[in-house]
Amino acid sequence: MTSLQQLxxxxxxxxxxxxxxxxxxxxxxxxxxxxxxxxxxxTLLGLWGEQQFxxxxxxxxxxxxxxxxxxxxxxxxxxxIGRLHAPAIRLERSLRDLSGLTPDxxxxxxxxxxxxxxxxxxxxxxxxxxxxxxKPGPYVFLPAEGESLHEIPVGPVHAGIIExxxxxxxxxxxxxxxxxxxxxxxxxxxxxxxAGQTIERAAALAGRVSGDSTVAYALAFARAIEAAQEIAVPxxxxxxxxxxxxxxxxxxxxxxxxxICNDAAFAMMHAQCALLREYVLRAADSCFGHxxxxxxxxxxxxxxxxxHEGPLAIAALLKYLRDHFPELIELYxxxxxxxxxxxxxxxxxxxxxxxxxxGGYVGRGSGRTFDARRTPGYAPYDRLKFEVPVLEEGDVDxxxxxxxxxxxxxxxxxxxxLHELPPGPACSEAAxxxxxxxxxxxxxxxxxxxxxxxxxxxxxxxxIERCHxxxxxxxxxxxxxxxxxxxIVADFPxxxxxxxxxxxxxxx
Numbered sequence: 001m002t003s004l005q006q007l008x009x010x011x012x013x014x015x016x017x018x019x020x021x022x023x024x025x026x027x028x029x030x031x032x033x034x035x036x037x038x039x040x041x042x043t044l045l046g047l048w049g050e051q052q053f054x055x056x057x058x059x060x061x062x063x064x065x066x067x068x069x070x071x072x073x074x075x076x077x078x079x080x081i082g083r084l085h086a087p088a089i090r091l092e093r094s095l096r097d098l099s100g101l102t103p104d105x106x107x108x109x110x111x112x113x114x115x116x117x118x119x120x121x122x123x124x125x126x127x128x129x130x131x132x133x134x135k136p137g138p139y140v141f142l143p144a145e146g147e148s149l150h151e152i153p154v155g156p157v158h159a160g161i162i163e164x165x166x167x168x169x170x171x172x173x174x175x176x177x178x179x180x181x182x183x184x185x186x187x188x189x190x191x192x193x194x195a196g197q198t199i200e201r202a203a204a205l206a207g208r209v210s211g212d213s214t215v216a217y218a219l220a221f222a223r224a225i226e227a228a229q230e231i232a233v234p235x236x237x238x239x240x241x242x243x244x245x246x247x248x249x250x251x252x253x254x255x256x257x258x259x260i261c262n263d264a265a266f267a268m269m270h271a272q273c274a275l276l277r278e279y280v281l282r283a284a285d286s287c288f289g290h291x292x293x294x295x296x297x298x299x300x301x302x303x304x305x306x307x308h309e310g311p312l313a314i315a316a317l318l319k320y321l322r323d324h325f326p327e328l329i330e331l332y333x334x335x336x337x338x339x340x341x342x343x344x345x346x347x348x349x350x351x352x353x354x355x356x357x358x359g360g361y362v363g364r365g366s367g368r369t370f371d372a373r374r375t376p377g378y379a380p381y382d383r384l385k386f387e388v389p390v391l392e393e394g395d396v397d398x399x400x401x402x403x404x405x406x407x408x409x410x411x412x413x414x415x416x417x418l419h420e421l422p423p424g425p426a427c428s429e430a431a432x433x434x435x436x437x438x439x440x441x442x443x444x445x446x447x448x449x450x451x452x453x454x455x456x457x458x459x460x461x462x463x464i465e466r467c468h469x470x471x472x473x474x475x476x477x478x479x480x481x482x483x484x485x486x487x488i489v490a491d492f493p494x495x496x497x498x499x500x501x502x503x504x505x506x507x508x
Contacts, residue, residue, distance in 0.1 A: 002060045003041050007032050008067045016457075017440040018227040022055075022068035030071045030079055033058065037085040043357040043370075044475075045444065046453045047081065047091040048468040049099035051126045054078050055468075057442070057453060061354075064375035068442065068455075073101050076127070080105040087356045087475055098191070100125035110140065113184040113507065123192050144170040144178045152489065156185050163503035167492075174488040179481045186507045194467040199225055202464045203298050206454065209469055210505030211292065215241075215248040216447030217469065218297035220454040223378065224467075225299040228441030228458055236424045237301035238379050243314075243417045244284070244293045244302075245446075246410040250321075251280040252448040253403040253410075256500050260400055261332065263493040264341040272328055276321060283317040286310075301427030311418050318411055329404055342397040346483040346495035349394060356479055359450020359472040361406070362499055364390045365398035372446040384416050396498040438465060449473065449502065471505030 001009070011023030025033070033056060036042040045057035045066065052073045059066040071078050080103035082089035092103040093112035100122030114121075116136025122128050149170055156164035166182035190209055194202050206221035207214040219241055226233060258273025281291040287310040288296050296304050332338060348358070353366035363370060371388045373381040389405035391398040442455045450472030459465045480499050484492055 002063050002065055003036055004033075004058055004060045004067050005065060007036070008069065011069065014070070014440070016228075016438055017068065017442070018230070020057075020066045020068055020442050022070060022440070024070045024072065026071075027079070029069065033069045034079065034081050034084055037081065037088075040354065043354075044081070044085065044087050044091075045357065045451070046455070046468065046470040047088055047095060048455070048470075049073075049095045049101045050124060050466050051099075052076060052101075054095065054099075054101055055455070056081065057455070059376070066376055066442075066444065076100055076125070077102045077104050079103070080107075082106050082108070087478070090478065091474065098122065098124045100127045113187050115139075115184055123189065139182055141168050141180050141182075142178070146172065146177065148172055149177065156182070165503050169489065169492070171489055174490070176484050176487055176489060176492070179484045179492075181477060181481060183477065183503065184507050186504050188504075188508060190469065190508045191467060194464050197464050199299055199458070199462065199464070202456075202467060204295060206467075206469060207294055207297075209508065210471055210502040211294075212252055213248070213447045213449065213452065213471075213502070213505065214292050214294045215244045215297060216445050216452050217454070218295070219245060220443045220445035220452045221456065221467075221469070222297050222299045223443035223445065224441040224454045224456045225458070226441065227443060228439035228456060229299070231300055231428055234301055234425045234428055235422045236305075237426050237428075239417055239421050240302050240306060240426060241297055242380050242384075243306070243414060243421075244288065244296060246413050246417070247280055247284050247314075248293065249410050249448045250407060251277050251284070253407050254280065256497065257328075257332075257400060257403050259500075260342070260396065260494060260497045261338060263497050264338055266335065266338050269328060269332060269338075272324075276325060276328075279317055279320060283313050286313050298427070301425070303427065305426040306421070311421075314414060314418060318414060321407075321411060325407065332400070339397070341491070341494060342400060342498075343395060345396045345487060345491050346498060347394050348479055348483045350392065352479060352482055353394070356475045358475055358479055359446075360448065360476075361399045361402040361450075362472075362476050362479065363450065364388065365402045366394035367392045370451070372444045372451040376444060378443075378445070380417070380420075383420070384413055386413050396494050399498040447472065449500065449505075450476070469508065471502050471508075473501035473503075473506045476501045477506060 008021050008023040011025040011029050014022040042058040047056050053070050055070045057068045082092045083105035092106050097114035118131050121131040152169040154167040156166045164185040168180045170178040207218040209217050254273045254277040258270040261269035284293050285291045288304050348366045350367035353363045353368045369390050386409045389402050440457045445452050453470040456467040457465045484495050
C-alpha cells in the first residue's frame with residue numbers, strides 16, 4: 001500500500017465517489033498530504049473548493065494510484081499547500097477568489113481570477129454575495145532589483161485573434177531576468193454555469209472550456225458522469241471516442257509545429273503544417289459532422305456513429321499525411337537557421353517538470369513520462385500498442401520533436417482503432433437516471449496538451465450539483481515564466497508557442 005493509499009485509508013471514506021477513493025481527513029491528514037507533495041512522493045492533479053470543504057486530487061508518483069483528500073475548513077480557512085509546494089499557489093489563489101476559502105500561510109495573497117470586476121464575490125462559496133463596486137486598484141507585480149533593468153508590458157490585448165493575457169517582462173538589455181503573467185481575462189464562470197444544469201447541458205459546457213480540446217474535455221466529463229452513475233458504455237463508442245481523440249491530437253500538433261516555426265520566421269513550415277491540419281479537420285467533418293467534433297461525445301457514448309465510408313476517408317487521410325509529413329520533418333531537421341532558434345532555447349529542467357506535474361509535450365520534453373492514457377489508464381488504450389515519446393533536452397526543439405513523435409504514434413493508433421473497431425450501438429440506451437442520493441465521479445483524460453481532470457457530483461434529481469474542470473495549462477503557465485529567464489526578448493514567442501498554454505482552459 002502506497003503512502004497516499006494509507007493516508008486515504010485512515011480518513012473517513014466518501015462512498016459516493018467513483019472510481020478513485022476519496023476521504024475526509026483532519027488537520028493531521030491534510031498536513032500529511034502536503035508532506036507527500038513536498039517530498040515528491042505524490043503529484044498534485046487538482047485543487048478545488050465548495051462551501052466549507054477543500055478537495056485535493058493527488059496521484060502516487062511511483063505506482064500511479066490516484067485519490068482525493070478533502071478537508072473541512074474551520075472558519076473558512078485551511079493550511080496552505082502552496083506554502084510548501086509551489087504548484088498549488090495559483091490554484092489556491094483562484095480557489096479563494098471563487099470559494100472564499102483562505103489558505104493559511106499562502107506566500108502570494110494577491111487575487112488571481114477575480115480582477116475586482118465581478119458582480120458577485122466568491123460565487124462558489126458559502127459567503128457568495130454582491131461584490132464591492134469600488135474601482136479595483138492596480139495589480140502589484142513582483143519587484144525586480146538590479147542595475148539597468150527595464151520593464152516591457154505586453155497585452156492583455158494582442159495582435160491577431162489570440163485570447164487576452166498580460167505578460168510583464170523585466171529585462172537587462174535584451175536578456176529577460178523575470179517574466180510575470182497576469183491571466184483571468186477570459187473567465188466565463190463555467191463552474192457556476194454548471195451548477196444546476198442537466199447532464200446534457202453540462203456536457204455541452206464542458207466541451208467549450210477550451211475549444212481546441214473539445215473532444216478531450218467532453219470525454220473527461222462523460223467518463224466522470226459514467227463513473228458516478230455507473231453507466232455502461234457500448235464497446236463501439238469507446239473505440240470511436242479514442243478515434244476522435246487521436247484526430248484532435250493530430251490537428252493540434254500539426255498546428256503547433258507550424259506555428260512554432262512561423263515564430264522563427266520560417267513561414268513555409270507554417271503553411272505546409274496548416275495544410276495538413278486542414279485535411280485532418282475535413283476528415284473529422286466528413287466522418288463526424290463537425291470539424292472540431294464538438295458535442296459528439298456525451299455521457300453514455302457518442303452522438304454520431306462513423307459512416308460506412310468513414311474508414312476509407314480516414315485511411316486516405318493517413319496515406320496523405322504519411323506521404324507528406326516526413327518531408328516536413330526533414331526540412332525542419334536540416335534547416336540550420338531554424339535549428340539555431342529552437343535548440344537550447346527555453347530550457348525546462350526535469351526537476352521542475354516533475355515538481356509541477358507538467359503534462360503533455362511540456363513534461364515529456366523534459367523527461368517526465370506521464371501519460372493519462374497509461375496511468376491511471378482507460379479503455380481502449382489498455383488494448384492498444386503505442387509508445388510515449390520522452391526526451392531529456394527540455395528546450396523548444398525537444399517540445400517540437402515530442403509533437404512529431406506523437407503525430408506518428410497517433411497515426412499508428414488510428415490504424416489499430418479502425419482495424420479493431422467493433423460493431424454495435426454507439427450510445428447506451430440507459431440515460432442518466434435520478435438517484436436517491438448524490439453521486440460523484442472523477443476522470444483523467446489525455447488531451448493534446450496533457451492530462452485533463454474532471455470531477456463532478458450529481459444530485460438526487462440527476463442534475464449537476466458541482467463540477468470542477470482542470471486544464472493542463474494550470475501547471476504549465478508558471479513553468480513558462482521559468483524557462484524564459486536568461487533568454488532574449490525575441491525568443492519569447494518561440495517559448496510561448498512551444499508551450500501553447502490555453503487561456504480559456506485556465507481562466508474557466
